[in-house]
Amino acid sequence: MGHFNSFVRIPLLVIRQAIAPLPRIEPFESEVLELRVWPNDVDFNLHLNNSRFLSVMDYGRVHLLARGGILKLILKARWAPVVGAVWITYRRSLPIWASYELTTRLACWDDRWFYFEQIFTGKEGLAATGWVKGALLKPAGNTSGGGAVVPQDVMDLVQPGIVSPPVPEMIQILNGLTREKLQRSTQRDDSKGENSE
16 A cells, blocks of 8 residues: 555545645645555564554645645645655554544644654554654755755645644753764764775
8 A cells, every 4th residue: 555655545645636636725734644554565473564554654745735725835835745754653453444534734844844744543542652753845947046945834825824832841851862973873874984095
């Protein structure tokens, strides 16, 4: 289903938006999808594979962007959506054939990143909860200098004057841990390069 989401489900959603757009929702409104665990989603434990959670989250975010009016802007400007980090906690299994809901909402943004909260809920309750930070990159060779699109500029196109809620302290902590992890990995790579000379 990972490939199914990337190469079938998401492209079909984009085509549908061009033909018969989904009902519009407000920028901070949650989008709830009703889904099911199919045989190609499971691992040897016959439950939703941990990597499939991430693939389904991709679909959930694109669905939210479509309904929030952002996907249309992305396609028109040829921005490339990218993920900077995913923080996910698994609580309960979702067995094969189980139905579940994925709730996605745009929580906030800063000068570079959008932050999304995504929650999986099954028959027994919370299955997983995650945060995703993503950015929109300008197309290569863009005359405005390339790099990331400023999230506030995007949201002003959706709803002029809209203001982001404060970035939650938890997200600030996770960002700090991510930076530390990247710095340590870079230092490790540098030290390997020095030892090989």
